[in-house]
Amino acid sequence: MSRKVINLDENELPKQWYNILPDLPRPLPPPVDPSTKQPVDPAKLERIFAKELIKQELSPERWIPIPDEIRDVYRIWRPTPLIRAERLEKFLKTPARIYYKWEGVSPPGSHKPNTAVAQAYYNMKEGIERLTTETGAGQWGSALSFACNLFGLKCSVYMVRISYEQKPARKVLMRSWGADVVPSPSDRTNFGRKLLQENPNHPGSLGIAISEALEDCVTHDNTRYSLGSVLNHVLMHQTVQGLEAKKQLEQIEEYPDIVAGCVGGGSSFSGLFWPFYYDIVSGKAPKPVKIVGTEPISCPTMTKGIYTYDFGDTAKMTPLLPMYTLGSDFIPPPIHAGGLRYHGDAPTLCLLLSEGKIEPRAYDQISVFDAAVTFARTEGFLPGPEPAHTIKFVIDEALRCKTTGEEKVILFNLCGHGYFDLSAYEAYFDGKLQPFDYPEEEVKKSLEKLKQDLPWIEEVRKQFIGA
Ligand SMILES: Cc1ncc(COP(=O)(O)O)c(C=O)c1O
Structure with a gap:
């Protein structure tokens, strides 16, 4: 019988975080x-x-030591379980093997x-x-x-x-x-x-x-x-997820064909995929790995944003960051995945996206909640609306595998539970959710405004990001 829950011993908690900076395909454009x-x-x-x-x-530095005091706190809930979604697999009748890293077990969820x-x-x-x-x-x-x-x-x-x-x-x-x-x-x-x-x-x-x-x-x-x-540094701290997941998959002699996660600013997703990206660039990955980031169509930074410099906040107090942005004046429609409503993304993620290392996918919130409920009815846990975007992708991919017969190994992070999101689930069950889309015209307007406010932004973009 295959294993449902793959746990690690406490002393296998990572001792170092992985820093992707030395392994990026080109130097990260600086904050300006x-x-x-x-x-x-x-x-x-x-x-x-x-x-x-x-x-x-x-x-x-590629590896940054994790102080013992931090590891001691991590021990409250880490290492987190890796779980095979075998009931979901059976329900979908897919030959794909689906694993999720369950981060909802932390005290804040x-x-x-x-x-x-x-x-x-x-x-x-x-x-x-x-x-x-x-x-x-x-x-x-x-x-x-x-x-x-x-x-x-x-x-x-x-x-x-x-x-x-x-x-x-x-x-x-x-x-x-x-x-x-x-x-x-x-x-x-x-x-x-x-x-x-x-x-x-x-x-x-x-x-x-x-x-x-x-x-x-x-x-x-x-x-x-x-x-x-x-x-x-935020994304780097999150790599405990991917480092643990790698060890857990090793225990059962698996390696992912696909690593997927949702993107608000990109920290949960990066925390999972960076260690696998390291395997790819260092020639250690036993097979090609597809890295897929998911987002809402109502806040489509990766799929409709523009790669330029923008502020991280609305009052324009932060340095300018190189990112795919919808414009820092962007006021997102009130979709229920509150954690995915940011106008930009992590600069490291944006660089990898611009280099074609990551495949982005965007979904409307109704199909996302459909997927979340399918997951809850098969695997039991109620997912946060944010990772439910990834579950939508995973279900689509598993169904695709069913038609082709491919036995893909899919890994994703279930990066939060949905027990504080019950009003969103209620709106979904009551048929009150809207499938918001974000018009490209609005992105253009917002970026035109950025150019008017800072007429030299294009010059800075060319100098540090390139053509
Ligand atoms: C459960 C959950 N997932 C994902 C996100 C998105 O953030 P990030 O892309 O940094 O992981 C949030 C943000 O609040 C969140 O709460």
Whole structure:
């Protein structure tokens, strides 16, 4: 009988994170300071991020040791199980073998604490007293609240207003770990007050919440900011997922033909696929591996975005980042996968996408919830709406294998559970979900605005990203 759950022993928890920077097909275009139009001076970032995290962000080292204090916290829920979705396979009558890395077993319910714990730890070591952050779906805010509590830091979370209203239970969870949670836009910052004056019912966006968290950080002493995705160090902390999954597959003498994950900013997906990408570039992969990223058609950064420089937030406080973007003014339609509503993606992911190393797929939310319910009715766990995008891909691929008879091995990360997303499931069962699409015209408008605001952006793009 094949194994359903493949576990690792506690002492097999990875001792190092994998850093993809030395293995990228070309050097990563740098973050650019809009005031100089030159690469950002790392010293300038020290007001925002812990020094060790800046060092990791730029590190050319392939393997970065994981401090024992961080591994000790990881042991609460790691190594996470790798599970064969054999009931789903049987239901689909597919010859494909489907495995998922189950990250929903962490206390906050997703992969996010893999980096939250590391970030809180380094800030604590450097004597920082408080972290500020934003959260969309509430997963990241929960993870940072959990981590700050463990290391004795205060935590202030700016939660996108629409999620704050759609997911009241998430804010209760954050408060249980001692965090201070406010709906964004809020009256705590100049930027939030300005937006509320223009529209008291502003739904908020991740870009706006980032601006508020940054403003709060730079206007208060002994406070730093923490980001849950996009940056290199964040994605690197997530590689514990892929490193564990590789060992687990080795135990049962499997190797994936396909590695898939959903993309908000790209951290869960990168955390799973980077270690397999390392196998590919170092000639260790026993067969070709297809890497597939999934996203909503209503926030189609990979499939409709444009590869250029853009701000990471709406108030344009961050450095310019090289990414596929829908424009930092993008206000996403209110789809229920709150974690996938960001206007850009991680620069490393964008570079790999531009080089054709990743295949992007976009799905509407109704077919995504159809897939999520099929999964819940076969495998039992209720998936978060974000990884449900990947489940949609996996089911389609498994059905394709059924017609061709291919015995593909498919690996994906079920990066969060959906037990705080029940209102979204309710809307789905009540037939209230809309299959939003995001018009290409809107992307063009938003990027035209970026060009008007920063007429030199094209020059910077050519200089650092290339033709
Ligand atoms: C469960 C879950 N998956 C995925 C994401 C998307 O983020 P990322 O692409 O960084 O993993 C989020 C973001 O909040 C999330 O909560």
